[in-house]
Amino acid sequence: MSQSGKAIPGAGLLQGLIVTMRTMLHRSVTDQYPEVKPELPPRSRGVIALLEENCTSCMLCARECPDWCIYIDSHKETIPAPPGGRERQRNVLDRFAIDFSLCMYCGICIDVCPFDALFWSPEFEYAELDIRNMTHEKGRLGEWMATVPAPPPHDHHAPRPKEVDAALKSLDAPARPERPARKAEPAG
Amino acid sequence: MTEVLEAALRVVLVLGVFLVLPLLVGQTEHKAMAHMQSRLGPMYAGGFHGWAQLVADGVKFAQKEDIVPAAADRTVFKLAPAVALIPYLVVLVAIPIGPSMVAQKLDLGLFFVLAVMAVGVLGALMAGWASANKFSLLGGLRTAAQLMAYELPFILAAASVAMAAGTVSLTGIVEAWQPWWLLWQLPGAVVFFVAGLAELQRPPFDMPVADSEIIFGAFTEYTGLRFALFLLAEYAGIVVLCALTTVLFLGGWHGPFADELGWLWTLIKTMALAFVVIWLRVSYPRLREDQLQRLAWQGLVPVTLVQLALTGVVAVAK
Numbered sequence: 001m002s003q004s005g006k007a008i009p010g011a012g013l014l015q016g017l018i019v020t021m022r023t024m025l026h027r028s029v030t031d032q033y034p035e036v037k038p039e040l041p042p043r044s045r046g047v048i049a050l051l052e053e054n055c056t057s058c059m060l061c062a063r064e065c066p067d068w069c070i071y072i073d074s075h076k077e078t079i080p081a082p083p084g085g086r087e088r089q090r091n092v093l094d095r096f097a098i099d100f101s102l103c104m105y106c107g108i109c110i111d112v113c114p115f116d117a118l119f120w121s122p123e124f125e126y127a128e129l130d131i132r133n134m135t136h137e138k139g140r141l142g143e144w145m146a147t148v149p150a151p152p153p154h155d156h157h158a159p160r161p162k163e164v165d166a167a168l169k170s171l172d173a174p175a176r177p178e179r180p181a182r183k184a185e186p187a188g
Numbered sequence: 189m190t191e192v193l194e195a196a197l198r199v200v201l202v203l204g205v206f207l208v209l210p211l212l213v214g215q216t217e218h219k220a221m222a223h224m225q226s227r228l229g230p231m232y233a234g235g236f237h238g239w240a241q242l243v244a245d246g247v248k249f250a251q252k253e254d255i256v257p258a259a260a261d262r263t264v265f266k267l268a269p270a271v272a273l274i275p276y277l278v279v280l281v282a283i284p285i286g287p288s289m290v291a292q293k294l295d296l297g298l299f300f301v302l303a304v305m306a307v308g309v310l311g312a313l314m315a316g317w318a319s320a321n322k323f324s325l326l327g328g329l330r331t332a333a334q335l336m337a338y339e340l341p342f343i344l345a346a347a348s349v350a351m352a353a354g355t356v357s358l359t360g361i362v363e364a365w366q367p368w369w370l371l372w373q374l375p376g377a378v379v380f381f382v383a384g385l386a387e388l389q390r391p392p393f394d395m396p397v398a399d400s401e402i403i404f405g406a407f408t409e410y411t412g413l414r415f416a417l418f419l420l421a422e423y424a425g426i427v428v429l430c431a432l433t434t435v436l437f438l439g440g441w442h443g444p445f446a447d448e449l450g451w452l453w454t455l456i457k458t459m460a461l462a463f464v465v466i467w468l469r470v471s472y473p474r475l476r477e478d479q480l481q482r483l484a485w486q487g488l489v490p491v492t493l494v495q496l497a498l499t500g501v502v503a504v505a506k
Contacts, residue, residue, distance in 0.1 A: 013472070020471045023226050024220065030228045
């Protein structure tokens, strides 16, 4: 492969032949896609799935979405007051739709959701013949929840998640001595 | 009556070989080129590893509309594919496959073959001129320049073998062939093969059809079956060139069990050379026009002249 002028004449030509022959004798890298499903890397961004029970219709995702492709409709429902309590209200989700013809797969909605209602799914086979059919309602988004993989394990040398640290710390710590009951100080 | 029947049988056989071998080379090219580029190539047509891909291609070409440009020279335009294809069919008649297996034994076989092969290039010239298209014309002119440059070393290399064998009969050349000729005629063989590739406009000598510059050269305006005929002519040309190289330089049917399996040896050598043609195509980038001319005039022609001198000296000394 030397580029110097002293190379043997024809060495480059031979090198070219060797490269192609070697490639031919190796297995080709083609995935036969429709028959053989591709092995997608972890955290693949295929489609956004919705876990409807976790959604509080807080609208954070819809507002953070850079191209406004999330549509949310909801109404308030009054829960009858329990005995001795007062009436409470809660949000009921009527419509949750993502227009995947607009979505740019940035994942901000997933990051911003405080209630873990949105997830990345690696599922990617949802092509449509008409661009208007790319808006998927909460029913379809919910079906994709089944395809959401378990979160991948942490990297080998990554620091432990701080929740785990905290839990371990509380286990290791010596049991705290019983705090003496505070003496009632006489009012001065 | 039997003579007529026998002649008919021979013609049918040659036609069969003419229709099957180029397709075989084409399919080999599909698959070998794919694997050399770490792909799989056709996998669906026919079910098993895409063996029927070229049949499917043929059906596709047959369905396409046959368009003749309004400004084209209609007769010449329509005739060009035939002129490109038929010479190779005719050449195949004279190529001996086994000791007595040749469709038509010709005492002037080598002359005949070289003369008729050169006609094939006329098809590209006609197509380039008749298409009324600038790309076609450029392609045609490049074809002409390439033909001028490479016909000379091509014929000189063939002449060297004829001198060595002392005959221009193709059968006679193979009969006179001895294994040490492989070394003696090596430069001539390489030049013959390379010049033949250039005449067929195979990559890396495909300047006349360089698709990134002039679309498809002389064949730009062709569609449907006529285009398919040009493609077939290219692959028939590969078969003919490889068979000729086999006969002239690689000893044709010589090999173990030559008496019974001579034809098989010719076939194996031909297909091995066809594989080399494909291999070269995949390995090398296209030569520029000036590089093409320099290779012909400063490389191949001097080598063949030296080869001719060497052949002459050894033949006289023998």
